[in-house]
Amino acid sequence: MSGTDASRQAVTETEQPVFVLVRPQLGENIGAACRAMWNFGLDQLRLAAPRDGWPNPKAVAMASGAGHVLDRATVHADQAAAIGDLEYVYATTARPRELTKTVFTPAAAMQDALQRIRAGQKVGVLFGPERTGLETADVARAQAIISVPANPVFASLNLAQCVLLTAYEWRRQATETPAAVMDPGKLGLADRESVDRVLQRLEDELEGANFFFPSEKGPTMRLNIRNLFSRAPLTDQDVRTLHGIIRTLAEGPKRRRR
């Protein structure tokens, strides 16, 4: 496959991962991220709650040469809204805190993403705010983690550098890996939105039954639940089963009384 064919292929909506900048702070960095993406043929960008609002003139100035990536970018109220339709999401973190999730190198992650995308899945990669990076709650909504194997004593990569390395690995995998055989039909994965909905329902039921007690432990307990159901992608059948379980357990005793 020639580089040009590869690049054409890489910019079709169906055959590339979506990059999601979560609460990005500086417009300059958003623009630099656009350039880094387009350097490797990626142009599907989403912005979750950009700090300085949208549009951002500084982002436009910095994106020069990759302006169409910015023009096509969609803006979302928060991280959950930005990934609602995605089936598999990777969270980039400098230091893997979530040891209960698979930690991929950028190379392994983009190899994995390539197989999923070729199987018809909608895949996304989360990048955190410049200063703080992704919060634990952001990571909890992802299925896997991407950590750049940098120098442990100097691992600090800026946002555009992290986007650049991930985009570079995507293109490297996409142009060097022969298509693998996989049946999209058999997957039937649930999108993040329906997963969020059933987990929210579960949390509401538990809330009503004073599960999150004492209250200071609440956040950790909610996180444990999210992690428990984010470890692997859930299928539509899984989500239906979960709804059934929640309804039955919550209403079961009443039924028995009938």
Place this chain on the structure above:
Amino acid sequence: MSGTDASRQAVTETEQPVFVLVRPQLGENIGAACRAMWNFGLDQLRLAAPRDGWPNPKAVAMASGAGHVLDRATVHADQAAAIGDLEYVYATTARPRELTKTVFTPAAAMQDALQRIRAGQKVGVLFGPERTGLETADVARAQAIISVPANPVFASLNLAQCVLLTAYEWRRQATETPAAVMDPGKLGLADRESVDRVLQRLEDELEGANFFFPSEKGPTMRLNIRNLFSRAPLTDQDVRTLHGIIRTLAEGPKRRRR
């Protein structure tokens, strides 16, 4: 090999490639290159005829956090002087002009460099001036070419980005990072017995609440539940969380009556 061991190894003079900035123009870019090198454990930098002379305060400011790379950097009159003692030199170019030389991707080049360095050769990588890149005369003194497989219609990488990708590939090759790191020891994975116990408890509760109805669908429904919780390995925390959820949902209403 742990990341720390890898980084210690990567900073010993004998086991890393020398990076040579040929006629670099802006001090800021020299400083950014130092950071990019140190991000991946490289600290052997040489400067050939830096345009604005040496030392350069702007380089110092920009190198913050990787200052020792700058401090150790050697300055040379021209490219020839900068690579005089090296046995094998790669020239980075956006567009491979010298088709009489091997053109490596960064990955292949650093794999090749790793073999040479482990065989005791002194290896260097040339990076050209920001505006023009390496001249044909510069490339002529190199044995091979490194070309980043970027988007043909937007291949422009700045100096620090080119240094970053090359340093990243060096470290990737030098520290055989496993594709996906998931250490069961760290995870505290639950054994099959405790998983079976909690799933059995769930099924019993559901049984008691007439979940498996009509009865001929029971086996499939039980299978769906097993699948739902078998898709990924459960941790001990997951099992505790599940017990809590089941107890709460099953007994919740009673509690609320108290």
